[in-house]
Amino acid sequence: MVNPFEYVALRLLPLFRQLHLTKLIFGSTSAYMFMDYFKGFEKVDAVKCLFGDKTEEVLANLKVEFVWFGYMGVDNKDGHLMVNERYLNSGDKTEIYLDVVHELCHVRQWLDGRDLFDPRYEYVDRPTEVEAYRYTVLEAKRLGLSNEQIMDYLRAEWISTQDLKRLIKNMNIDLGPTNF
Numbered sequence: 001m002v003n004p005f006e007y008v009a010l011r012l013l014p015l016f017r018q019l020h021l022t023k024l025i026f027g028s029t030s031a032y033m034f035m036d037y038f039k040g041f042e043k044v045d046a047v048k049c050l051f052g053d054k055t056e057e058v059l060a061n062l063k064v065e066f067v068w069f070g071y072m073g074v075d076n077k078d079g080h081l082m083v084n085e086r087y088l089n090s091g092d093k094t095e096i097y098l099d100v101v102h103e104l105c106h107v108r109q110w111l112d113g114r115d116l117f118d119p120r121y122e123y124v125d126r127p128t129e130v131e132a133y134r135y136t137v138l139e140a141k142r143l144g145l146s147n148e149q150i151m152d153y154l155r156a157e158w159i160s161t162q163d164l165k166r167l168i169k170n171m172n173i174d175l176g177p178t179n180f
């Protein structure tokens with residue numbers, strides 16, 4: 001359930017910028033520190049694999065902004081995390097954990113200077129997305145989620161069955177005989 005935010009942001013951000021509303025809308029909430037809200041991620045192997053010996057430093061400097069739509073995303077301008085507060089409070093804890101891992105992948109990509117919203121690609125084909133999904137699904141498998149549970153996680157109202165099939169194919173991970 002990661003991308004609605006990214007999906008929406010992809011379409012709306014250029015418009016917001018154009019209208020000079022970015023600051024008004026996204027700047028209206030002040031930024032908070034990731035580690036004050038997401039505890040213990042610096043000890044998670046999947047996170048440590050992303051940032052190595054810089055894990056604590058990266059997380060200690062990561063800002064989080066609470067927004068009113070979508071689920072989670074990473075700002076392409078300064079790499080901060082954006083989280084829908086309502087989702088954080090009411091969402092499934094395992095899904096939130098996996099979403100954070102997914103978004104921290106994007107933070108790593110951003111630190112590497114990659115464009116998180118490369119418009120040359122469709123969402124499900126974009127290398128940064130495929131990589132983040134793949135990493136997250138492997139973490140889900142490590143946690144012991146069944147293929148069915150992983151499919152439930154990946155399935156969302158804003159992604160078509162066709163796109164989901166393509167994403168799974170791009171990830172190149174065996175999720176068994178998937179039931180679409």
Ligand SMILES: [Zn+2]
Nearest residue numbers: 002006129132
């Ligand atoms: Zn993503």
